[in-house]
Amino acid sequence: MTTAEAGAPARYHHGDLRNALLEAGRALLEEGGPAALSIREIARRVGVSAPAAYHHFSGLDDIAVALAERGFAELAERLQAAPSNAKGQLGPAGMAYVGFARDNPGLYRLMFGEGFRGAFAADERVRALRSDAYEVLKTGLSKRVPASEVSTAALFLWSLTHGLSLLMIDGQFDPGADPDTLVAAVLRLSGKGLPTSSEPGDRA
Numbered sequence: 049m050t051t052a053e054a055g056a057p058a059r060y061h062h063g064d065l066r067n068a069l070l071e072a073g074r075a076l077l078e079e080g081g082p083a084a085l086s087i088r089e090i091a092r093r094v095g096v097s098a099p100a101a102y103h104h105f106s107g108l109d110d111i112a113v114a115l116a117e118r119g120f121a122e123l124a125e126r127l128q129a130a131p132s133n134a135k136g137q138l139g140p141a142g143m144a145y146v147g148f149a150r151d152n153p154g155l156y157r158l159m160f161g162e163g164f165r166g167a168f169a170a171d172e173r174v175r176a177l178r179s180d181a182y183e184v185l186k187t188g189l190s191k192r193v194p195a196s197e198v199s200t201a202a203l204f205l206w207s208l209t210h211g212l213s214l215l216m217i218d219g220q221f222d223p224g225a226d227p228d229t230l231v232a233a234v235l236r237l238s239g240k241g242l243p244t245s246s247e248p249g250d251r252a
Contacts, residue, residue, distance in 0.1 A: 057091050066104040068094045070118065073111050079152035084154075085112060109167035113174060114160060119159040120177035123148050127184040141188050142235040143228065144181035149213035151226070156213065182206060208238050 070091040076084050087108050091101045118173045123145070130144040149156040159178075161168045168174045186202040191199045213235060215221060223230050 053246065065094070065096065065100070069101055069104060069111070073115055074118075074155060075157055077115065079154070080153065081154045081166055082093075082158045085163070087111065092097055103195065109164060112164040113167060113171050115155065116159045116164075116168065116174050117177055119155045120174070120181055122152075123159075124177070124181045124184055127181060139232055139235045139239070141185065143231055144211040146213050146216065146231050147228075153217035156217065160210075205238075208234075221225070 069090055070185065072090045073085060076086070076089060076093070085108060087101050087105075088098045091098045092102075092112065101111075107113070115222050126144045126148050126234075127141050130140040158164065159174075182202060185205055186198055189201045212231065216223060216227065
């Protein structure tokens with residue numbers, strides 16, 4: 049499908065208009081980032097009038113929140129599906145996190161409030177889903193670090209993967225021909241600085 053075809057309005061016939069509007073909004077996000085979101089343009093792409101969109105969303109903030117909800121739910125699924133091992137190595141989870149951001153740069157920026165920070169700060173659903181993703185990281189770390197260090201280590205890992213994600217999707221450096229290898233190397237190096245737990249009675 050060409051860019052022109054992707055942006056062309058599609059005549060809406062029947063079915064789930066709410067979902068169709070969100071899909072159009074997501075496509076718009078990936079084309080132009082959060083600043084490109086517009087109820088008028090979303091409705092045009094679906095082939096309905098802007099007032100028809102207001103039957104499902106109270107406004108653009110409401111659409112943005114719904115898109116962020118989808119994003120965090122998908123991110124949590126990716127983190128949960130990432131392979132692990134008995135020692136709780138977090139390279140796979142970190143790779144899954146950065147991979148999600150690279151696959152969905154516009155959505156990722158939106159999820160962390162770009163252009164809609166005020167709306168997200170007041171929305172319990174977004175905060176809860178963001179917390180769910182954080183809990184996945186904490187669960188993985190609980191197998192690797194002392195219980196007293198889990199929260200701090202999870203914040204460290206989240207800060208690392210979030211920062212690395214933004215650097216990559218914003219094109220702030222050249223990741224080379226194999227970005228996955230670079231991400232894995234960064235995560236491996238960072239893991240050397242985390243406190244490690246050992247078997248009971250054998251902690252150093």
